[in-house]
Every structure is written in structure tokens, then in C-alpha cells.
Amino acid sequence: MKPPPFDYARPESLEEALDLLARHGDEAKLLAGGQSLMAMLNFRLLAPAILVDINRLDRLAGIEEGDGRLSIGALTRHHALETSDLVAERLPVLHAAMGHVAHLAIRNRGTVGGSLAHADPAAELPAMMCLLDATLRVAGPAGTREISVHDFFTGALETALGDDEILLGIDLPSLPPGTAWGFEEFSRRAGDFALAGVAVLVEPTGAVRLALLGVDETPVRARAAEAELARGALSDAAVGQAVEALRAEISPLDDLHAGADYRRHLAGVLTTRALAAARARLA
């Protein structure tokens, strides 16, 4: 279908964009890459009074390293993230995940901030932010604030962002040298949203991080499974117990694409594979 009528504004500055949001409240929608928003408009799932196109806010795009972290601007396109040498070198797990994000034409336009603000629980970037303990930088009428990713995703397609706020970017703390990783996802076709996906990090201290996508209303950090793995030093027995623990701590949805039981099963299989990949990289 065609989108419903709306007004359109293309601010040239962040202040102007914030002012438009302040004036229009929940009648306004931010337009970044538009790869989810435009589809929802075409389906008429949304009917905003005005679209605020932030694509001219060039300062919100870019990837920088400093102060023990990687900072990624909200307007950074998926393709820029996918092809960033800095990301490939510092956060190879994120680089690997980007290879699973949609198709080139979508990655050329879609943005990091858009993916996080849209908060599809089956998308890769929200889960990767949970894995990497991201901090989100947000601007609003009262100035800027920071939100831990672990407080950001509040439900399927719901976040802690206010109607009058704009996501500026994310900060990802550096990983300890020697951190091993694994990423596995399963989708019916390349580029589709995953039925389930898993990312793991194993730090040299033995600490394990495990994040999942597509298996709940939000991305999940499987804390009980992480504890089993750390306690059991990634032994086969510990992996088995971790899989049991994570299958208990997720609540997958039944939908057209897969049943909850299948997704729960898949989460365990993918976790076992991702951990095996991480163990191989440790050796």
C-alpha cells in the first residue's frame, strides 16, 4: 500500500530536531534509514502527523575509538558498520553479526540508531548491544542522558526512549585482550529475521557473556547460563547445564515462522555451537 498523509520536516541541526519533537510529541516520528518505519507506514500500522527526517544530521554518523571504548553514532549505516576495519579488529563478534543483517540495499540505508530505537527482538543489533554492555547516549529537551542497554529495551518494539528524545549514539567498552567469541543464528533464508540467534564472549578471566535474539519479547542476556559456564569453566558438562538454564530463562513467542518449543530448542543448539566456536578461538 501507500503511506497515509503526513507532514515532513528535515532539520539541519540537532536543536531543530529536538524542537520539532518537543512541539509535536507523540504525533511525530523520527525518520532515519526508514527501513522499518517506511514499511510500517506503507502497511498503515502507523499514522504520524509529521516525519522528522534526521538524515542531514551528519554529525550523528561515524565510528570512533577513544577512552577505552568504541563510539558509534546513531546515524551510522549498517553497511558502514559491516565494513569498518575498526569494528572488525576490536569487536569481531559485532563484525560477524553484521554479516547476518538483512540485505545490502537495506544495510546501505538502515542505521544503528534506527535498529535500536525500533527494538525488534529478532534483530541482531539490539542483542549485540546487550552482549557488549553498551551505553546509549540520548538527547532530550533537558539535555543529554545515558541509558544502560540493560534498561533500554522494555518490550517488543518498546524502549526507554521518550517521545521527545533522540538517540545520539552508543558507547561500547573495549573487550579485554584475548576475549574469544562466537555468533550463530538460524533464519529460513539469508537476510531474513532470525528464528533465533546467539552471541557469546569468553573473557580470559573465564567470565562468559551470552546474549540471545529472537527468543523473547526483548533481547536477552542469559545470566543463569552465564553463571553455569563461568562456574564450570566451559566444560562439556557446564555447556549442557548452561543450555538447560537458558532454555528455562527465555520465553520464546509462537508465531507464523516458528513455535516457541522449536525456538527454545534452537536457542540451545545455537548456544552449544557458539560456545564451541569460542572455545576453538581460545585454544
Add this chain to the structure above:
Amino acid sequence: MSGRHTITVTVNGRAYTREVAPRLLLADFLREELGLTGTHVGCEHGICGACTVLIDGDSARSCLTLAVQCDGAEVGTIEGLGRVADLGRLQQAFREHHALQCGFCTAGMLITVTDLLAKYPLASEADIREGLSGNLCRCTGYENIVRAVQDLVAAREADPA
């Protein structure tokens, strides 16, 4: 801010100035305002890939882009890749390999392949298939499209220009 916007979009090297409603999709702008009907409209939600065009050199879904967003942009469509009497390199490869049957997906396929060839090594058949996975074809079973792209990859390596 409200009402119609005057935009200037360069399409295949030619500048067009038009007044458009904000909700006009780029796909409909190309087809209905400019008469460039080579860009096809399939699903209108970014899945099928039929409407893929180049925006400032990067492939994009013209059904997920507003015309008003393209003010000042350079858009490339199938009409810019060649003509019936003078087929472009990609079109020629598709013709030689019979990489189309009904032709509905072909414009989007060719634009996607243009961008894939510019950005990726496409070293294996699997990489080519993954690259094409965002463009649905219901006639060919993809085999002949993959062969056409393999030829184009080989030609690119022989002559990187």
C-alpha cells in the same frame, strides 16, 4: 513544512524539478511523475527487491524511500544501465545466460548486481546467492542469474576497470 515540497532529483544524469507530497514514494515518483516505468513495484514493504534503485551510488528500496528525501540526490535506475539497442554489460550477461523469464524482478536484480559487484568480492557461488537473496525471482530458480553474475565477476577480475 506542511503541504507539498519542491524537490530536484537527478535521475540517470538528468535533473528533474517537481512538486511532491511528502508521502510520495520514490518508486511512484520515478514511475508516475517521471514516466520511468522500468523500476517495478512489487511488495511495497522492502521484501521483494523489484523496486531497487541506486541512491547516490548505493542500492536502496525505492518503496522504502520518500521522493522528498531525495532532494539533491543522484538516483540511478534500470533506464541508466543501457537501452534495447545498446545493452549495458550487466544486461548483456543476463541476456546471454537467459537470466530472466517474465522480467518483473530483472530491473531490481540488475541494480542489486551493480552494487554487489562494486562492494563485494563475490568469491563463491554461495556469496553470490547470499547477495541476491534480497531480490525475489519466481521464474528462473536463480540458476541462470547466478551464472550471469559469475561471468560478470570473472570479467571484473580480468578487467578491474
